[in-house]
Amino acid sequence: MAEDASAEALATRRRFLKWATAVSSLAAAALAGVPVVRAFVSPAFRKPVKMRWIKLGEADLFDLGTPTKVDFAETIEDAWVEEQALRSVWVYSDDGEAFTVYNGRCTHLGCAYRFDKAPDLQYHSQADVFHCPCHHGVFNIKTGAVLAGPPPRPLDTLDTKIEDGMLYAAYEDFRVGIPSKVAT
Numbered sequence: 434m435a436e437d438a439s440a441e442a443l444a445t446r447r448r449f450l451k452w453a454t455a456v457s458s459l460a461a462a463a464l465a466g467v468p469v470v471r472a473f474v475s476p477a478f479r480k481p482v483k484m485r486w487i488k489l490g491e492a493d494l495f496d497l498g499t500p501t502k503v504d505f506a507e508t509i510e511d512a513w514v515e516e517q518a519l520r521s522v523w524v525y526s527d528d529g530e531a532f533t534v535y536n537g538r539c540t541h542l543g544c545a546y547r548f549d550k551a552p553d554l555q556y557h558s559q560a561d562v563f564h565c566p567c568h569h570g571v572f573n574i575k576t577g578a579v580l581a582g583p584p585p586r587p588l589d590t591l592d593t594k595i596e597d598g599m600l601y602a603a604y605e606d607f608r609v610g611i612p613s614k615v616a617t
């Protein structure tokens with residue numbers, strides 16, 4: 434009888450030790466995996482800091498009827514690193530009062546586009562358009578509408594405001610290659 438009790442106690446202790454080992458192994462594996470997972474995931478959570486409203490310049494000084502490109506540096510941070518990224522927007526106004534500001538990335542695959550005052554006959558026959566040289570997307574400068582090529586949606590417009598005569602835009606990036614405007 435005493436031998437049975439002792440064998441049962443031994444079996445119970447073994448079961449407990451197995452369970453405790455399994456739990457601590459799982460915990461160790463989970464902890465070891467955190468930095469790895471974080472390294473893969475963190476780029477998705479990179480976010481711009483500061484300068485959400487970008488000062489673009491004196492509203493009175495922008496050309497009327499002709500788009501103006503404005504470049505600026507934006508601070509990007511992830512868990513460990515802060516870096517500067519070069520961004521661009523295009524500003525358009527007919528009257529100096531209402532402004533349209535476009536994100537400088539083409540909505541197809543994100544290339545930088547340019548303003549073509551004259552047709553670029555090798556690629557398109559229209560004057561006064563935005564032209565993306567990557568796959569020859571062509572956009573209307575007043576509305577951002579797609580006139581030719583593969584871009585799946587118009588250019589992305591940004592919120593704007595004028596304060597003390599200065600034009601600002603709320604810079605934001607949007608997912609490229611899809612028909613709807615979705616923030617990244």
Ligand code: FES
Pocket residue numbers: 539540541542543544565566567568569570582583584
């Ligand atoms: Fe602009 Fe393809 S990235 S047309």
